[in-house]
Amino acid sequence: MLGEEWFFFWFIGCSTMFIGCSGVFGGIAVAIEELAGRHQERPALGMPFILVMGLVMAGLLSWSIWRSFVRGRRLPFTMWFFEEGVFWKRGWRNGACRWRDVRNLHVGTDKVTHAPIFRLTADDGAKFALAPDQSLVLMPLLEFMEIRMTEAQLLPRLERIFNGDRVAFGAVALDRQGFASPRFYAPWSAIERVVRDPHWLYVRLKNRIAWHPVLYENVSFPLVVMAIADILVAELGESLASEREA
DSSP states (O other): OTTOOHHHHHHHHHHHHHHHHHHHHHHHHHHHHHHHTOOTTSOOOOHHHHHHHHHHHHHHHHHHHIIIIIGGGGSOEEEEEOSSEEEEEETTEEEEEEGGGOOEEEEEEOTTTOOEEEEEEOTTSOEEEEOOOTTOTTHHHHHHHHHHHHHHHHHHHHHHHHTTOOEEEBTEEEOSSEEEETTEEEEGGGEEEEEEOSSEEEEEETTOSOEEEEEGGGBBSHHHHHHHHHHHIIIIIHHHHHHHHO
């Protein structure tokens, strides 16, 4: 975590949580006494004062819960890239993941800057959004990450498909029979190729003018999808077509 130590982070969060809980439950007890008329031995505090203090303590409790359990997921992080994987540090936590173990990689486009955004989900569920700055200095590093991840993911997923599994890539699913996406399916024998632009993944069908589009940012490991589609079109497309003719 930039500018904070984990002990200070948790000390502040837990302390404010304790104060907030004490204030909320204490306020409830005082309110019950006020309503029951058990305050003869001390001056009445008044319900407006109790309500205001209860709201303040409830707000303090909510802030402490957000700081301790929610904010940590959106903290700044530092990430190091290696040949075989990635290591990161976010707040008081750190972790590592091999390229072959990454769960998802989605590549989108920022609606304001139009720069690419790489959304990575590690094997432990940790999520990161990586985007190049305005100078695009980080772009070669992010492209290196995508290439290394594609190399590591390609063969295991291709093997699963040849063994008969249907493998999901976000909004797309591939198997030995064909290419599937929401409200669309085509066998490999009917597909000419799969191509892309910065915003869409297109399935080009044989003997058809219209191409089927899939939003690029909804496809996980898009380069893996394109590579596997090229292999399956070349290897299975012709054999499936010949089997049907026979």
